[in-house]
Structures are given as structure tokens and as C-alpha cells.
Amino acid sequence: MKVFFLKDENFTYKIGKQIGQKLFPGAVICLNGDLGAGKTTITKSIAKELGIEEDITSPTFTIVNEYMDGKYPLYHFDVYRIGSSEEMYDIGFDEYVYSDGVSIIEWSNLIEDILPKERLDILITYEGEGRNISIVPYGDKYEEILEGVSL
Numbered sequence: 001m002k003v004f005f006l007k008d009e010n011f012t013y014k015i016g017k018q019i020g021q022k023l024f025p026g027a028v029i030c031l032n033g034d035l036g037a038g039k040t041t042i043t044k045s046i047a048k049e050l051g052i053e054e055d056i057t058s059p060t061f062t063i064v065n066e067y068m069d070g071k072y073p074l075y076h077f078d079v080y081r082i083g084s085s086e087e088m089y090d091i092g093f094d095e096y097v098y099s100d101g102v103s104i105i106e107w108s109n110l111i112e113d114i115l116p117k118e119r120l121d122i123l124i125t126y127e128g129e130g131r132n133i134s135i136v137p138y139g140d141k142y143e144e145i146l147e148g149v150s151l
């Protein structure tokens, strides 16, 4: 696990960029934390690093947004309004998560029972004017991603 204090948005971007650089097909990133803490912000940074030029907006009402113009397909989920994990199967969650794309899931704790075991867990919380971020890797490939992350 690594924990950092992110003084402002630029630091959130920096961490996202470092993660984005080390992603691989099929990578899964889970984002949790306070409302408005920066989950979508870090997603934007990762997307930029994948070469996605389209603007990343929160998929709150659609559950998932797909971006196909980068190095790998990016599937950006926001499951904040999901009622149950079963609803995720209806939108084809497994097809996304076990594909060659990169999946980023905001509020993943709400569907904890169906998340893949191997993934990168990120928690972002308020700390004064800034944020605390803690990053936990599950699996060798995710440990490797984390090795490339520093402030």
C-alpha cells in the first residue's frame, strides 16, 4: 500500500498519469472515497495518458461510458446509483471487466461481491484543502503499477 497527501488537483493528475503509464490490457482500477474527492479527476488523468482525447464525464446516469480512441479501450463506470450487483450483470459487467480494455469503477465498494480479485484499489478522502490517497494493489501486475507511483 502507498499513501500520499495530494495538496491540490495537480498532484491528483500526477498520480493518475503514473498509473496510466503502467496500465495493461484488462487492468481494473477501483475508486472509492468521499463525494467529490477526485475519482473522476484521476480518471481523466489516466484517460489522457492512454491517449484518449474525448472529454471524460461522469457516467452517473449511464453507469458506463466507453472510450475507444486510446491505446486500450477504456470503460469508465460510476455505480453510485446502482441498486444491486445483479444490475451490473444486466449491463454486461463481466464482458467489460474480463476484456482487453481498461476498466475504472467509481464507487466500486457498492458492488464489492462481484469485483475481480486482482485489481488496484484507490481510496481518496478529504484532508483540509487537499486530499489523501491510498493505493492498494491486489496481484503482481498491480504491485508493478504501484512501484511506478510516487509524488
Ligand SMILES: Nc1ncnc2c1ncn2[C@@H]1O[C@H](COP(=O)(O)OP(=O)(O)OP(=O)(O)O)[C@@H](O)[C@H]1O
Residues within 6 Å of the ligand: 006, 007, 008, 009, 010, 011, 012, 034, 035, 036, 037, 038, 039, 040, 041, 042, 058, 106, 129, 130, 131
Ligand atoms: N488533490 C486535490 N486537492 C484539492 N482539490 C482537488 C484535488 N484533486 C481533485 N480536486 C478537485 O476536487 C474535485 C473533484 O471532483 P471529481 O468529480 O473528480 O470528484 P469525484 O470523486 O469523481 O466525485 P463524485 O463522488 O461526485 O463522483 C474537482 O473540483 C477537482 O478539481
Ligand SMILES: [Mg+2]
Residues within 6 Å of the ligand: 039, 040, 041, 058, 078, 106
Ligand atoms: Mg465522479
